[in-house]
Amino acid sequence: MSAMADTRSRRARRQFTDEFKQQAVRLVLDEEKSVSAVARELDLTASALTQWVRQARADRTKGRTGLTTAEREELARLRKENRILQEERDILKKATAFFAKQSR
Numbered sequence: 368m369s370a371m372a373d374t375r376s377r378r379a380r381r382q383f384t385d386e387f388k389q390q391a392v393r394l395v396l397d398e399e400k401s402v403s404a405v406a407r408e409l410d411l412t413a414s415a416l417t418q419w420v421r422q423a424r425a426d427r428t429k430g431r432t433g434l435t436t437a438e439r440e441e442l443a444r445l446r447k448e449n450r451i452l453q454e455e456r457d458i459l460k461k462a463t464a465f466f467a468k469q470s471r
Contacts, residue, residue, distance in 0.1 A: 391416055392423040
């Protein structure tokens with residue numbers, strides 16, 4: 368490891384309320400402040416704020432500029448459901464092969 372990695376400690380992961388995120392995004396979108404200026408003011412990383420702004424734009428434009436929050440939630444739900452169905456299918460395939468062997 369380098370000496371620099373030893374001296375720099377990582378900041379603990381912070382969680383922000385939806386209201387805080389909305390206010391930060393409002394500063395960027397409605398008051399037209401730059402992402403970097405707002406991030407500095409609120410002690411945020413610019414990348415986190417950029418992601419919040421991108422998501423808010425998608426929500427405001429009803430999905431024309433990206434997936435809305437509702438669409439993202441639905442996509443996550445469908446992916447989970449798909450994974451479960453694939454696992455069930457694989458189990459049934461193995462059971463079918465097992466019972467086909469038994470009946471011979």
